[in-house]
Amino acid sequence: MAVLRTYLGPLWWRVLLLAVLLFTATGLNLILPQLLRQFVDGAKLGAAAPVAQLAGLAGVYIGVAVGVQLLTASATYVGARVGWRATNRLRADLMTHMLSLDMHEHKERTPGEMIERIDGDVTALSNFFSQFAVRVFGAALLLIGAIVMFYRENVWIGLGITSFVIITLIAMNRVRKAGVEPTRLERESSAKLFGFIEERLAGLDDVRSLGAGQHHLNRYLKVQREYFGRSTFSWRRRSVVWQLSMALFAAGYVAILVSAVGLYAAGAISLGTAFLLYQYMNMIEEPIDQLTQQLQDLQKAGASLFRVGELLALRSSLPEGVQQLPAGALPxxxxxxxxxxxxxxxxxxxxxxxxxxxxxxxxxxxxxxxxxxxxxxxxxxxxxxxxxxxxxxxxxxxxxxxxxxxxxxxxxxxxxxxxxxFQASVRDNLTFFDDTLPDERVEAALHEVGLSAWLARLEQGVQTPLPAGSxxxxxxxxxxxxxxxxxxxxxxxxxxxxxxxxxxxxxxxxxxxxxxxxxxxxxxxxxxxxxxxxxxxxxxxxxxxxxxxxxxxxxxxxxxxxxxxxxxxxxxxxxxxxxx
CATH class of the missing domain: 3.40.50.300 (P-loop containing nucleotide triphosphate hydrolases)
Incomplete structure (x- = not known):
């Protein structure tokens, strides 16, 4: 939640728009079973039910269903924008922090490992952030709405569903924690694999000239084997969450069907209401299923947050001073x-x-x-x-x-x-991507160092791409x-x-x-x-x-x-x- 506040707080108006889309979509979604009940009960009456009324109900149902899909798609889009903007800020903060550290920290980690830490771990977070609001908050809204609808139909069924939801969420939350540490180890082995590949690619010429290719291939297979083992073990631990969910919902569906059939046979509810109870049970399953998937992503995000936190906790041994250097040449x-x-x-x-x-x-x-x-x-x-x-x-x-x-x-x-x-333009290579420097200053610097003839041969001047090794x-x-x-x-x-x-x-x-x-x-x-x-x-x-x-x-x-x-x-x- 601290991370959400820090990186989602500045995007509050987008988060507010997302909340409006989710509330509206959830409200319309809860109306659909009510329309279905009216249609089923009307159709059961046979000739006594006006065809025009049934056709009108069907049209309204289709319109509401399409509206739900459009609102959900819009919420997904806004959620993705929010998630990626937030995690891009996190990437920038991580990069700035790493550049502020002294060389001791950089010597202890390979570039490949740092790429995996800054990009790989944050990508796992971005996937989580971009779906968290839509799926978790949206699922929570739908879940609460469906429970309320059960209470409206039958208090005892509502109590039973409430107990079922509480037991399911508690059980899944407990088994979820078992997957955090294996996921963290999986991310570590992934960083180690990327670091190994980066080092071997950087020294490829030496590896080939010394005939050490087979040796490094064997080493690579060893590192890859460790990553594969940790990945499969981590997946097995995370999969316990949805396996438990499937087992619990199998029992839940049996219970709701038995209740609906029993009440209908006793004449306590109509056939449409029986359909309605089944539809609302689907609405209970769907958000919990979404929560189950997000809990697995939460495990990945939790491991990534832990590793990101480790980086942010690093402190440079070079204390920051406060004085500024004077102008001009310095002794x-x-x-x-x-x-x-x-x-x-x-x-x-x-x-x-x-x-x-x-x-x-x-x-x-x-x-x-x-x-x-x-x-x-x-x-x-x-x-x-x-x-x-x-x-x-x-x-x-x-x-x-x-x-x-x-x-x-x-x-x-x-x-x-x-x-x-860099594989960028001549200008970007000289200015380090500083847009504030005019092209005239860049050209003047090239003339000053004797590259006038070279610059004249470039088709696009300082905007010409500069391929590596050219x-x-x-x-x-x-x-x-x-x-x-x-x-x-x-x-x-x-x-x-x-x-x-x-x-x-x-x-x-x-x-x-x-x-x-x-x-x-x-x-x-x-x-x-x-x-x-x-x-x-x-x-x-x-x-x-x-x-x-x-x-x-x-x-x-x-x-x-x-x-x-x-x-x-x-x-x-x-x-x-x-x-x-």
Missing amino acids: LAFKEVDFSYDPTDATVRGVLHGVSFTLPAGQTLGLLGRTGSGKTTLTRLVSRLYDPTSGSVQLGGLDTRDLKLSSLRSRVAVVTQDVQL LSAGEAQLLAFARVMLQDPALIILDEPSSRLDPATEGLLTAAMTRLLSGRTAIVIAHRLDTVARADRILVLGDGQVLEDGPRDVLAANPRSHYAGLLRAGVGAEGEGVLA
């Missing part, structure tokens, strides 16, 4: 920063140890070091994907832990080697630069932007990078010295510690510096002998 400072990915485990050695340096505003830092030296971890602390274990990271003179995350991440841009592109590595990097241009950040982090490029494309990229970094603070992670040839400062990391830090010209002129040794050796920052 960056690390002060005695230590960092470990698992600070609770004393046996795990930290990644960074006592890292301290200062990068003035508007300058570019070339970050060098062997693989595993802590270069990428250092940049992750700048964009606050993690917080330092000790020490502080300061941007614009403010501790990053005191900043609003939205302010920090809107002013810090990261360009990685693997540029993520760009070269250089074009993808330049598109990433254009993204940054549109964001206009204060600090830019480039993770070896030219590592996969040929010399000609690298020259184009270098020119674009020069324009991109102009007037901005920047960190460039480099494995090739050409990439940092224009950097203002050089920082060399080794084993998580600062081996060297200073102006590039000064370090190049010092024959005993690590950077000068790299220049003499003519190797990249991965030079094992120089940086050892």
Whole structure:
């Protein structure tokens, strides 16, 4: 009910319309057996009953029946709109919440599992929400109306039907609870299956090249077998509800037929009334049958709500600050920063140890070091994907832990080697689906990074769809630069932007990078010295510690510096002998 209030509350007028449709449909539905009784009793009279009167009753019956169907269809449509709108809001809230979590939470779950959690579980809820109002509330109205009609015909039959309904609902509610936990386990195994498939598809080339297809197929069958076993067990537990319903209603129909036949034989009721009692028994069965089906959906929804609640209960280890970053290029400072990915485990050695340096505003830092030296971890602390274990990271003179995350991440841009592109238009790829940016700004950003000729070849300009895999590595990097241009950040982090490029494309990229970094603070992670040839400062990391830090010209002129040794050796920052 808390979820219903939260996500159905803003849709109150649609819910009100739905209630009107349901009340009207239920009222008309209850009239139908009354019309049927009049028709049967009139037909039993034979020639004494006017044919015109019977034809009129039949016409009214058909009109009311058609009206009930139209109202029910309208209620179903409105209910589906309400349900999907509510759960789409839930999806958006879940997505926003997950994006607010720190990287520790994202590392513990595969993308496939997260897709199943955010989409699969919420879809189970949307199916429940979209039918709940129509079928459950509508069924409850019809059930109450039918019971009232039984009391109007015969108090004792009304008491008997009331007792029957109470016993049936209590029994079904008790057996329903047995299906919640198996359904939750079924959803978990479904998420595990999706995660397994996503990981294998992502590494398909490696799986094939290493001849490991059969091994992964066997693993897949094992995961699929677990999902199948839990699904069938969960279905058996949920099916107990409708099996019990069938047994109880078999007894209920026998009882009502015996009562109707007995009363008719005793002359207490007419034949039409006997038909009426049977019709109202159908109206008792139909809503309880609907409730039975919805109870099974409720089991699924209950399990999904539990898992959704688990996600919403997760809290980021990165507390939200309140301060905003000032405008313009910003200085960056690390002060005695230590960092470990698992600070609770004393046996795990930290990644960074006592890292301290200062990068003035508007300058570019070339970050060098062997693989595993802590270069990428250092940049992750700048964009606050993690917080330092000790020490502080300061941007614009403010501790990053005191900043609003939205302010920090809107002013810090990261360009990685693997540029993520979407199957969307060029514009959407650059703006991340922001409709407020005009096409002129998008085109200007493409011109700025040297993609004018490429843009001119696009049939629909920036609205041209960009199929995945249609760009070269250089074009993808330049598109990433254009993204940054549109964001206009204060600090830019480039993770070896030219590592996969040929010399000609690298020259184009270098020119674009020069324009991109102009007037901005920047960190460039480099494995090739050409990439940092224009950097203002050089920082060399080794084993998580600062081996060297200073102006590039000064370090190049010092024959005993690590950077000068790299220049003499003519190797990249991965030079094992120089940086050892």
